[in-house]
Amino acid sequence: MKNKCRVIARLDIKNEFVIKGIQLEGLRKIANANELAVDYYEKGIDEIIFMDAVAAYYDRNSLSNIIDQASTDIFVPITVGGGIRNIEDIKQALKAGADKVAINTQAVRTPSFITQAAKIFGSQCIVASIVVKKTSEDFWEVYTENGREPSGKNALSWAVELENLGAGEIMLTSIDQEGTKKGLDKNLIEQLNNKISIPLIASGGIGTLEHLDTIHKYNLDGICLASLLHYKINSIKEVKEFLIKENLIRVEQ
Amino acid sequence: MKIVIIDYETGNTKSIYNILYHLKENDIKISKEKNDILNADLIILPGVGAFKQAMQKLKDYSLISILQEANEKNIFIFGICLGMQLLFERSFEFGETKGLALLSGDIVKLEAKKLPNIGWDNLKINQDSKLLKGINESDFFYFIHSYALIKSSEVYTLASSIYENNNFSAIIHHNNIFACQFHPEKSAKKGLKIISNLLSFVKERLENE
Numbered sequence: 001m002k003n004k005c006r007v008i009a010r011l012d013i014k015n016e017f018v019i020k021g022i023q024l025e026g027l028r029k030i031a032n033a034n035e036l037a038v039d040y041y042e043k044g045i046d047e048i049i050f051m052d053a054v055a056a057y058y059d060r061n062s063l064s065n066i067i068d069q070a071s072t073d074i075f076v077p078i079t080v081g082g083g084i085r086n087i088e089d090i091k092q093a094l095k096a097g098a099d100k101v102a103i104n105t106q107a108v109r110t111p112s113f114i115t116q117a118a119k120i121f122g123s124q125c126i127v128a129s130i131v132v133k134k135t136s137e138d139f140w141e142v143y144t145e146n147g148r149e150p151s152g153k154n155a156l157s158w159a160v161e162l163e164n165l166g167a168g169e170i171m172l173t174s175i176d177q178e179g180t181k182k183g184l185d186k187n188l189i190e191q192l193n194n195k196i197s198i199p200l201i202a203s204g205g206i207g208t209l210e211h212l213d214t215i216h217k218y219n220l221d222g223i224c225l226a227s228l229l230h231y232k233i234n235s236i237k238e239v240k241e242f243l244i245k246e247n248l249i250r251v252e253q
Numbered sequence: 254m255k256i257v258i259i260d261y262e263t264g265n266t267k268s269i270y271n272i273l274y275h276l277k278e279n280d281i282k283i284s285k286e287k288n289d290i291l292n293a294d295l296i297i298l299p300g301v302g303a304f305k306q307a308m309q310k311l312k313d314y315s316l317i318s319i320l321q322e323a324n325e326k327n328i329f330i331f332g333i334c335l336g337m338q339l340l341f342e343r344s345f346e347f348g349e350t351k352g353l354a355l356l357s358g359d360i361v362k363l364e365a366k367k368l369p370n371i372g373w374d375n376l377k378i379n380q381d382s383k384l385l386k387g388i389n390e391s392d393f394f395y396f397i398h399s400y401a402l403i404k405s406s407e408v409y410t411l412a413s414s415i416y417e418n419n420n421f422s423a424i425i426h427h428n429n430i431f432a433c434q435f436h437p438e439k440s441a442k443k444g445l446k447i448i449s450n451l452l453s454f455v456k457e458r459l460e461n462e
Contacts, residue, residue: 004372
């Protein structure tokens, strides 16, 4: 049986509203977070990721209320990210109802945090988030602080390291593609996926159904949709119908 | 119906509480107290994480003997994901660890290029059951695991699933014990249906006593 690709809605949150930017800048208010999340659930989304878009400013995650509410109405996996700094943050997120946490900045600051978290909560709870910008041919630099701080790290080798540290899956966001609706960075995805043996979720850039072709070609395990869904370019039904021809996704009967 | 979700800091107890509440259950306790557990009509054993650590927590909270006693009293027990695995004799995750041994069988690692198995997949239905009412082989359920019950007694397995050529048990049932390898509380409407079927089954049995 072929590995099914998960269709994931990514909601970036500021003050309980879903916001959307381009290349992680210039944020616009889109909709009430909870209403949008429940709508996506009812329309057949496979998973939802809530990212705290302003966590970097406060150095903490503030989505507890949203997660708490979401987990009472939504019965698909929920991931929360943005400002997850320590074990207590993870505990709070899971207590509020999240199934997984996405960690970027703190992993770069203190790589052993990933190992510690995986030991306590299990690898399957830990999504290592890698945010990158292409700086030269075949070199993608890892950025922290929601895409603001360059780290000097090479994305490809960092992904391998994260797997070795105990991450359960990798969520890869390309700053260059994010919000542009120009498609995924196929070269990056192909090279990175070849180096790891844990699931890979790509985030950033899907603006048309045709961009979803990358899933088939590069064996992606999950695809995050933001602009495509939030701006109602396509519905979840249309996304799944497009993917169904390859028998690669889940369809609710 | 008195439902007790075992609280041993190893599982998403809140998600399970939420789905039961959504299904209009109103007597749900999240507890590790012997009194609560042995007076329950239905015990739910959640589980997320590693087998060894989970068994250690059960031991630390004296839950091993309590759960074995609950089983002897024929109280209904529903295991989810790691909670299903713990019901068996042992697991080979990080060496060999003994489980609750309420059922016979071993938990072994999936032989696969990519692990964990994370995602939605179909079931192959092996037996008819009230638990599977309204469930078809075209329905999808959410799995997230690296270990599974591979060689099990045919009698236990209601439905199986396949991941990278590993054929493993997805739903099992034996007398008062039910369990799912996938997360029904994270499997949207069909997951809700499985839980709802379970609740109906238990209610029916209780009424007939």
